Amino acid sequence: MDYEIVMPQFSDTMEKGKVAKWLKKEGEFVEKGDVIAQIEAEKALMELQSFRRGVLKRILVKEGEEVEVGKPIALLELGETLPEVKLQAPKEEKPTLLEEKPPEVIKVKPPEEKRMELAPGFASPYARLLAKEKEIDLYQLQKEEKIPSPAHAKDIEVFLRERHFTPKALELLKDYSIDIQELLKEFPNKKIDQDLLLTYIEKKNIPRKVPLSSVQKSLISNLSKSFPIPHYHIYEVFDLSLIPWDKEITLTHWLIKIVGDAMQFFEKLRAIYKEDHYLIYPSSNLGVAIAVGDDLYAPVVKEVNKKSLGEIAKEVRELRKKAEEGRLTQEDLSGATFTISNLGMFGIRAFDAVIPYGQVGIMAVGMQDQEGKAHITFTFDHRIVNGFHSALFVKHLKEKFLDKNYLKMLKREA
Numbered sequence: 447m448d449y450e451i452v453m454p455q456f457s458d459t460m461e462k463g464k465v466a467k468w469l470k471k472e473g474e475f476v477e478k479g480d481v482i483a484q485i486e487a488e489k490a491l492m493e494l495q496s497f498r499r500g501v502l503k504r505i506l507v508k509e510g511e512e513v514e515v516g517k518p519i520a521l522l523e524l525g526e527t528l529p530e531v532k533l534q535a536p537k538e539e540k541p542t543l544l545e546e547k548p549p550e551v552i553k554v555k556p557p558e559e560k561r562m563e564l565a566p567g568f569a570s571p572y573a574r575l576l577a578k579e580k581e582i583d584l585y586q587l588q589k590e591e592k593i594p595s596p597a598h599a600k601d602i603e604v605f606l607r608e609r610h611f612t613p614k615a616l617e618l619l620k621d622y623s624i625d626i627q628e629l630l631k632e633f634p635n636k637k638i639d640q641d642l643l644l645t646y647i648e649k650k651n652i653p654r655k656v657p658l659s660s661v662q663k664s665l666i667s668n669l670s671k672s673f674p675i676p677h678y679h680i681y682e683v684f685d686l687s688l689i690p691w692d693k694e695i696t697l698t699h700w701l702i703k704i705v706g707d708a709m710q711f712f713e714k715l716r717a718i719y720k721e722d723h724y725l726i727y728p729s730s731n732l733g734v735a736i737a738v739g740d741d742l743y744a745p746v747v748k749e750v751n752k753k754s755l756g757e758i759a760k761e762v763r764e765l766r767k768k769a770e771e772g773r774l775t776q777e778d779l780s781g782a783t784f785t786i787s788n789l790g791m792f793g794i795r796a797f798d799a800v801i802p803y804g805q806v807g808i809m810a811v812g813m814q815d816q817e818g819k820a821h822i823t824f825t826f827d828h829r830i831v832n833g834f835h836s837a838l839f840v841k842h843l844k845e846k847f848l849d850k851n852y853l854k855m856l857k858r859e860a
Contacts, residue, residue, distance in 0.1 A: 449498050451520040453513050454485070456492050456776050459668060459803050463487040464512040464660055465519060470502050476522060483519075486660050490776045500524040512660075569597035576602045614640040621654050622647060661741040668803040677801060678833065680824040680840055687818025688853055695860055698734065698788045699759040701811060703856060704846050705786060706730035706750025712839045714831040716783050718804055724830065733785035733802060734762060736769050743769045744802055746782040755860035790814060796821035806830045 453463045466484040470476055476496045483494040500522045507519040567574060567584030576599055577584040587593040587605070594601050607616055610630060615638050624647075629638065632646060646652075658666070691697040709715040709730040716731075717724045730751045733744035745765040747758060768774050783806050787799045790813035799810035805827070812821040826836045846852060 447524045448503060449500065449522040449524050450518040451482070451494075451496070451522055453507075453515050453517050453519050454494060455515040456485070456487060456490075457780050459671075460487050460515060461667065462512050462514050465507050465509050466491060467509055468505060472502055472505055474502050476500060476502055487664070487776075490774050490779050491772070492776050496522065498522060498524055512663075567593075567597065568595045569601075570599065573597045573599045573602050580606060582606075610638055611643075612637060612639040615643045618643055621656075622652050623655055624652060659741055661743070665742055669800050672801050672803045675801065676828040677825055678828055679798060680826070680833075680836060681796075682822055682824070682840055682844070684820050684822050684844055684847055685818060686814055686820050686847055688848060688850060689818075690853075690857060695755050695759045697790070697811075697814075698786065699755055699762060700856075701786050701788065701809070702732050702734060702747055702750055702758050702762070703753070703755050705784065705809065705843065706732055706747075708839065708843045708846055709784065710751050711842060712831075712835065714835055715806055715839060717806055717830050718783055719806075719827065719829050727781075727783060731781045731783055733782035733805070734765070735785060735787035735799075736766050738766075738769050743774060743779070744782065744785055745769060745774055745778045746780065748781055755856055759860075784808065786811065790820055796823060798823050799825055801825050801827055807836075 456463075464486040466486040468483050470480070470482045476482055476499060478496060478499045480496050481493045482496050482502065485492050485494050502520060503523040504521040505519075506521065507513055507517075513519060567577065567588050569577070569584060569588075574584060576582075577597075580602070582593075582602065582605065584593065584597065584602075588595040588597065593605055607619075607626070611619065618640055629643075629646065633642060636642070686697070689697060689700050691700055707730070709732075713726050714724075716729070717726045729749040731746055731748045732750050733746050736743045736745060745768070747753075747761055747765075750758065753761075765774070765778060768778065782802070785799075785802050785805060785808045787808060788811040789797055790811050793813050796812040797810050799808045801808050807824060807826040810823040810825070812823075814820045824836065824840060831839075
């Protein structure tokens with residue numbers, strides 16, 4: 447009996463997943479609980495375990511391919527061992543009365559066709575035809591081990607490229623959609639190098655093709671779902687002059703702690719929307735925007751209200767290191783109801799931010815001026831928190847940044 451292994455849904459927001467690596471091969475026996483594959487989704491790498499035992503009969507989705515949640519990715523033949531295949535000799539059937547005299551078969555001679563001459567060599571018919579058209583001595587090149595034996599059309603195409611392009615030019619070609627035949631017409635009887643190719647690209651104004659990473663695809667997907675949500679902004683200027691931040695405990699660490707404490711007084715800031723109800727978390731779980739190269743992550747600091755500044759600073763540094771090394775898990779990226787994005791460190795005066803999908807809001811922090819004041823923009827999901835309650839939250843937050851006793855207590859416990 448065959449059992450379908452489908453692309454799992456590791457989170458409420460996951461719609462697609464990519465098979466990063468198969469850890470079991472076709473024909474291998476799989477125990478219940480064995481990790482059979484690594485799945486990449488929503489910026490994290492997760493392990494896919496088997497819920498049944500049996501033989502991995504067929505892999506339906508190759509490594510690197512992305513499919514929707516719920517789609518089959520492999521077939522598992524349930525059982526204890528490899529199935530035995532018994533071969534039976536075909537039964538000799540006696541002809542019925544109607545079959546005793548077979549009908550007369552009229553043979554029609556097909557029209558004569560002109561056979562196309564193929565290049566000699568050990569290769570597929572199409573590869574030999576291609577070699578003939580391109581005047582390639584397939585037989586001799588296979589003897590010299592310059593073309594594999596047997597050869598396929600792809601091998602002929604690779605050889606042709608290597609004959610007309612230098613290695614650096616071939617590497618550069620991967621980044622551009624260029625008609626090779628047009629290029630060869632432009633430079634007949636020439637070995638095209640990198641400089642010549644770059645000149646052609648600039649002359650023809652050809653754009654460079656940059657594929658999206660899985661992280662960028664996930665971000666685009668979630669932002670596309672976030673933007674249509676009914677939302678609004680609150681623009682305010684905060685006095686942050688009393689925050690004694692330094693290299694060890696930065697302004698971002700202070701922001702996480704103070705916002706997390708303030709969220710304890712406003713349960714809707716700890717809520718997510720689910721069609722006909724809210725889910726309200728008891729603790730303050732905050733996402734913090736972290737950029738690594740071209741990729742943007744928002745790992746989550748959980749139970750902020752129960753942690754000291756020092757603990758938060760240490761955890762954020764660990765999360766950043768995991769992001770840089772590509773080791774963030776689904777657990778690291780899930781559970782937040784509110785996110786903080788700080789671009790003030792880059793000299794940005796003020797900006798708007800899009801609410802991460804599934805959260806109630808985001809806080810966009812601009813740079814501090816000489817007096818320690820900063821423009822902060824809040825974006826809220828109107829389905830969860832209305833303008834009245836969000837205004838109370840922002841007011842409460844402003845007061846906490848000016849509460850000297852509270853700030854001293856945080857610094858002392860750091």
